Amino acid sequence: MEKYQTLNVFLTTFLGNDADAYGESYSEIVDTAIDMVTGLKSDLQADAAEFxxxxxxxxAATKCLNKLTNGDIGDMSFLRPSPLEFVTWLSVYLKQ
Structure with a gap:
């Protein structure tokens, strides 16, 4: 799957088993990720908005995220409040 590759990298790298190393909340994890990876913010925002x-x-969103991440971090239904709402929040958060 070629679409959403930046979203894939973010999810598998920063929300995987070691997510707590990057922060205690989604906003802290996102902030850490964009501080660590040059250019991530705009690319991730574009992917999240498109998604x-x-x-x-x-x-359907959950199935796509599960396929995108190849199950590397488990069933994406763990995202709260839901996977689609999380990605929508991520898009808006990154616009700030």
Missing amino acids: ARDFSDND
């Missing part, structure tokens, strides 16, 4: 536009159904 949020492409999916309006949480089940």
Whole structure:
């Protein structure tokens, strides 16, 4: 899957098993990620915005995220409040 590659890298790197090493909340983890990786903010925002536009159904969004991450960090339904709402929040958060 070629779409959403930056989103994939973010999810598998920063929200995987070692997520607590990057922060205690989603906003802390995102802030750490963009501080560590040059250019991540704009690329991740673009991917998250595109993903949020492409999916309006949480089940389809979850299936896509599971396929995108190859199950490397488990079932993406762990994202709260839901995977689609998380990616939508991420897009908005990165615009700030």
